[in-house]
Amino acid sequence: MSTAAPHSTGQDRLWSVDEHLEDVLTAIRPLEPIELHLLDAQGCVLVEDVTVPVSLPPFDNSSMDGYAVRVADVAGASEEFPAALEVVGDVAAGQAGRLHVGPGQAARIMTGAPLPPGAEAVVPVEWTDGGLGEGPVDGMRARSLAPEGATGHVRVHRPAEARAHVRAQGSDVRAGDRALEAGTVLGPPQIALLAAIGRGTVRVRPRPRVVVLSTGSELVQPGEELADGQIYDSNSFALTAAARDAGAIAYRVGAVADDADTLRSTVDDQLVRADLMVTTGGVSVGAYDVVKEALAHAGDEDEPGSGVEFRKLAMQPGKPQGFGTIGPDHIPLLALPGNPVSSYVSFELFVRPAIRTLMGLTDVHRPTTRATLSADRALTSPRGRRQFLRGSYADGTVRPVGGAGSHLVAALAHADALIVVPEDAESVEPGDEVEVVLLG
Template structure:
């Protein structure tokens, strides 16, 4: 058997890095920035008011009080977006709006709440220091500063920052288009009636959602049966639009393991099927078909899910130019004894709870690879190493936190 690390390393060495596309900002959302974005000008590009109020010379209102306000003539209004050059001299003021350029000569802004709101003459009731309520040019970003680093996934805040420095388009590695396909004659669509020996398909829904949780775009296809020609046709139909393909089922050692049969006949050694020293998820397959990564996962739901998190998730990140990191892992203390098969890395479903500034973890009651309920109610996977066969309650272990 291959180790978990060996199988993952083989995948990461083979998956392609998606080429960048030049996209408009809203089309770039969710993509990964391919080159750094710099600010061509300082932000803000000019000194501007942080409040609605009055631009003044601070020295003119140094003695202002509630009982003895200072009166200043108002020489005009300055609105946000005002492109006219304006200035005041000592002894005068100008009414100013939030975001409007501070006039030359003024060194402070008095909030309107500290005045009587006058339009010809304003009475100021409080003193202010120089610089009060003025946003200085370059206070947020200096010209030439990198505002978004390459390798950043672009969300709302990052797109806002890029727009703020005047960019309308950016090069991004797009979200991988991942097609998910479940195989099995016994599978039926949820919402349809079942005959004897049939079950509703859950894997394709679960795996498509897991794809979306990584930042990629998941596309679920209808289930296909166990006829090799039908499976091959479905796979080939998807290769034209897919950056990656995930199948579940048909990869073990059975007489009707159709995915293994089809890929072996179609791709020869380009898709390799192997046993990985882990539970659940021992039977695995991976390769490239016409340059497209193919992940063939086991059919048992928990096996498919764990395999996705351990192998597919890092690969989809790598395709976008992101670090191929696993799920976040941290320590927790077992609340119960656990056992594990010798020689296999065991991913045990569990639930975390706070414990005196740390965490404790309780294993799920059932751990069968077909038992989806215990996975749906879990929030982590307890990672038991290959050399561990039993651990008592109170032992510190590593847990992988599942996406919420």
């Protein structure tokens, strides 16, 4: 199981933002580690250090197409007085067996091919006549004209220092080095490193499976026709996208009508593929607050220790919230308000940290900073509430975007930060320093 029973101290009092967040994170445990193939592990978090079993590169190899030579044989070489060397053969990438380069000799070598014994440097083909016994020519043309495996002579027109154009064995990482630390999120570069050192699988915490559903008989699927009194369901799309952005595998269920039996049935059906459930809407005090009706006592009899508690938070937007666990496996459920801005702000404050905790990350919160408020007028806030206003942040300055209404989706689409007005402040003046939560 990934959760402990949620802490409950009563539904009637006003909870602070920090108390609610602590209650959520205290109840949630990281998912159990599993072994996954590399591509399946993308976006997951390592649970153990990875040690390099073999050095990278595993052997000295050429970084250029050219000729492997001894330094003494090309010392003083110039356009006027080139060094003439015998070509003893070709060395291709992946070629088994090696030629030996002796005094007065060279081996034609391709990028990535192992440096043959006796050679000390590589001269690019552009520094030579291409092995044609003529003046300097374009390297690609030289290779196309010289038959594979041919021997002969090459003229080198420039000297080379020892190890020139040679990638040294272990110059990337050495055997025994720590390649990646536990806690690393595996992105494309990390997957590349694991593959390069020969790891086909890796032990990680899986990406959490998050099921998102919205409630409301007024909601219509985008693309369909709106009837009178209906609106499009944007919350389930926004929160599913936000869950994926946080690192989860997210499933959007869509809108469920305002019927408690239908909602309970839908939730039960989704438990099989959920490590976390998120609902939006139906958590306030109206006559059709179906989430409260359906889930407030979901675990009283058949599922001891589970159930969702609904509470009021000292914040704006997002005052009504619900949290608890449901089902025999005690899957955590966060019930968010239905207004679009309220649900998104609530997701950023509570659901995103929960997802990151399930992943096994230690830093689960969005970064914050201090910024100077740029505004035409003072920002007002109800005393005793922590207010989160949409903002646009750049170069240490933040300006409000849109108004304070919790339905203003257009303003949210142009915001990349949340301006935080603390509980003890009723206004913030232009030029004041404010706390900013960075969403980008």
